[in-house]
Amino acid sequence: MSDFRRRGGPKIEGGVDAVVLGASADALAAAALLARAGLHVVLIETGGGRFHDKAEFAPGYFAADGDPIAAALDQEVIDALDLYRRGLSFARRRLETFVRFSDGAALVLPGDPEIGHEAVAAMSEADADRYAGFIDAERKTARAMAAWFSGDATLDLSPDVYIEKSTASLDDMLAGRFEDARIFDYLRAEAALGAAARPSEPFTYLALLRRMAGDAAGLQGGLAAIEGGGRGLVNALRRAGQAGGVAIRQTDRVKSVIVEFDRVAGVEFDDGGQIRAPVIVSGLSARETFLDFIGRARLDIEFARTLDEPVARVAGARVNLAVNGPLADPNAAAALDRRFLYAPSPFELDRAFRLAGEGSCGAPLIAEMTFPSAFEAGLAPQGCAAASLHLHPVALRPLSDEPWRAEVEAAARVAFGRLAPGSASLITALEVAAVDAAAPPTAAAIERRARLTGASGLEGYFFCGPEAQIGGPLSLAAGRRASEGAMRYFRHGGID
Amino acid sequence: MGRLSQVDLLVIGTDAAGFAAAACAARSGAQTALVATGFESDCDATIAEPPNFVWRLLDLHQYELRFETLPARTSYFADGASPLTTVNDPLAAGRALAARAPALEHLWSAFIDEMSRPQARAADSGVSLGPGRYQSANAALDDYFADEQLKTHIVGAALAPFGLAGDEPGSAAALAAGYLQSHRRAAYAPLVEALKSAARAAGVEIVEPRLKRLGRDGSKLWKAALDDGREIRAANAMASSALLAEAAGIRIDAGGSPLRRRSGAQATIRIRYDRKPKLSAKDAAAAFFIATDRDAIIRARNAMIEGRLDDDAPLAFEIRGKEIIARAPYCPARLRDNGETREWTGQDRQILGRQAAALIEKRLAGATGTPRDIEVTIGPDAASGLRRRSFDVPPTPAPPPSADPIGAAVALALEIARRE
């Protein structure tokens, strides 16, 4: 089919089976999967979320968008799109995690979670067995929940266990479990990273299981560094899309989604032009997807309440550091190609949450650090390193807020100083690169995702935006689910 | 009182809820024993009237019990702001609120209506207008009302009793937990005595020594080791109250209730005067609350977590004759000074008591005189008990926190007893 022009009027394009909105990894994955299934797909890279190439944040130091650490990539997407052949590879698998505690002690957890207890034994012999037993049991539970985290409606777990795990707070499940309180500090930091609620509040335990459920490069609970960083994944997805025939267009002028008789019929642009398609997949935020493109007047009142939920006051900040020279602390300097985590004491973390809630940023706080220059050459001058810090919790403020940015930078220095004692003076430049609102508790996020992906009632409209992603690390399951729903819909002749 | 070595149900906690639960279980035919944790205190001073089904099971009309209705709630805010009063009848309260904003008249009755429905406690906000399961109370209140003082008033009425500040996930459940609806209250001590007699009459073995440790005997039976070396075995065990059991270091299962107190403790301050406060009977018959606004409540809660008592700490109180019973819901369980954690001293309590009395006198515009006597009790501390728990034992069932602790405990006991 060809597109036809009205004489002198806006262009209406037909012959398209699916329009995908957005430039996020989930949108790219959804587009590539639909193309692979034989649909004619047009992807419109609209709005933010476009992955930039690396940017120089200090002379000689480069940082890139996206998370270079894979912890939860959906294996089905990798297989279906053959991403390894499209250029996805791992610079390093089974990353170690180097944990620092508030008393200065360090714990190096191996890349394989199953032998973590051996490292714990060095810190506290009494807890080694308990830790092993606990991790084993929880990894098993996490495995049983993995499909549910990815978007399966059913959960293969007994109701009692589900209620216990989903309603408990981290404190409920972990306080008093180990003799050495630092083990609790570590688990707390893992689970609270990215969460809006304090570890003592209900529903927070599930985040730990979510972390344990993801897998990277075939290992459940493992971490891997993506070759090329976050861009490496996105480029592989783009290639997969292009191989399938996805037409990628860049424009910021999408005005609305056309709805006819409760089903979507296409996309309309600011200039009146249209692309008609029976399937639309949106990787944009829920607000844009529903409120801006459909409008309240055509959304159920109960559904619109989901879109009006307030955003958390608390956020995570990403800071890039230029580290001019080798680290002083031999423990930290031993290997830069791993993940560093500062696990604050309960008092430090409570204080950080309080200050974040009050609009500023405390220190120390939870800090997760990697050195992208250790995985990719050319990101820092010889003998130096580019570091990427994820700090949590900070207040949610715009990047332009100067006093807040100064506080975040100060917290970054403190965090770096705790992780690599004696090296704080090596920092020659800091850039607060991004701030992301903290996530609601996992079960709440899953409920919200279910509503956003299912309850709008608009036939042919599928959602894989940021609210459909559960947990911090990128998974692509949302894009996969959206494309599966779209394919089912398309194959049944447009009837659900 | 025989020395039973094995019972059908072991109730842990000799508070009012524990006596009631044990008595009702015994009346239903279960062999029941009741043991103290050692953390019981009558710090609550008053307690909600037991529900009708408990009254019937225990024939509580035999005991001389008096209850008082508090027909209104009054909140005081910052210096100089006029107080806000709501009465229990939603329509009448709505009409009174219309003076603040016309829309409030109808929104208030719609709100109370929504919160009284059983569905409100288990709402999935995708298909209902009620608060969502994971929603914070503050978000739910912002969804209903714009009036900040009214929202502060509601937080004081519905959330402060649980020690919640309103920003916790799932705290919206507290709005539907029953504190907003009218309550008849009784003095705690006489009611506990009555329930103790009822328990004895029902044949409950009230064990004298305290519980030292709760464990399992094999995989089927609970084993309670007592202070005097004895052991009691039970087919089932339950705690009378989640807070009490957690303070005692017992791992509990409260059905996933998001309303359990997570940190700090409630301090009860009993202030005795020489004469009754100079208030009209109508003005005095209310449940009072003092807080500047919701942000102040959150600040007080944050200070509580960090071991400090906020200067502007909210206070709830009720007037009973010549006595005022005040409750400071956001008290740290232990105080943190210069990086060190310590217990409450007598002096700390005195300061708290005097501060509370002064604040009440100020807000009541001097209607109270000088206090004759102030007694301060700090309630059970769940958070420190968490660290003493044993994970080798399955969690003990406990009633979910609610505005009706006796009813909730009895319901749980009957459910367990009937399973047999």
Add this chain to the structure above:
Amino acid sequence: MHFPICNDECAEPRPTPLYAACAAHSISNSWTAVNGWAAARAYSNPDDEYRAASDDAALVDLGPLCRYTVRGPDAASALARLTTTPVGELAIAESARGLILDAGGAVANFADLTRLSGDLYLLTTATPADRRLDLATRGFDLAVANVGAEVAALGIVGPAAREAAAAAGIDVLSADASAQGRVRGVELAVRPINFGAAPGVEIIYPAEDALVIWERLRRKRQLPVAGIDALEILRIEGGAPRLGVDFLNADLADAAGKRRPDEIGLPHLAPPNRAWFNGRRAMKGAGDPERYLVVLTVDADAAPVGAAIFSRNETVGRVTSAAFSPKLRRSLCFADIKASALDRPLEVGPVDAGGGRVLARLHDTAESRLAAAFRESLRAATDFRRSSV
């Protein structure tokens, strides 16, 4: 629309603006509360009131219903979303009936909409809709006000309603249109209403002038005042279900208690091909109803509420509300029955102390005729949905 369920336990029913006028005529002094307002069960006796309302005309204090004004540029689109009324098609002074549905397609309220002017609408609902209205209008440019306390709502029910109104100088333009005007210096709005079987008009005017219009009407014709019990008979005869009695508000009911428009006999009030309204998408996916609310005539003097409906000895439903019809000399009742039992012979029992069962027959009402015509038109028309034919 009829009054919703009475709340007899209401501690302090408020007097409506017309209370002072009506109460003077109350001989039997039998009062209850509806939506917190005082409402009379009967003024003299229900039979006389019913006869007047069905053969001639009777006055009704419609104060207990809930009224809202919605004004603003987005008023039409917000109301089109909230209610199933054809907002977009309303000309100035036109009125329409509809429902308010929840997102699952279940009935949450009745809604009558009158367009008073360019962007001013009057919404009348059976039970308070403040919360739903507040949520539905968020993000729209409009102002909502609950005017229940500020207006007197006087209804004249019966075939002679229009004459009675016209005699008092209240100009009712036509059968379908409402009107605004001034009588004795009082601004008023008039709209047609339907109280079950009896047509009528509703006159709305400021509460301060409650007595003015009342006196004027009564000076021309000594119309009796009808209470709820008399109106009950009229509404069951007309086939109008009562919210809270015959079915539950979707916001109050649990999953099993929710009812869709076709299940309560009002599919014509929520046509799926109307401009989009809340709950329409859920209606599309719903299957055939499993239960129906129908009106039955029972060959007895009374059909107790809650009595079971039997079909071949199997319980297939319950009586939800009933009234004795002086015209038919039979009891008429609303019953909630299983869909499968509709074509079978039905019995109600027990109707008296003896425990006997009595024959019950489906009764044709004004609403059921409208519903049948609507279903027929849906079948006949070309549907945008793929048909299974």
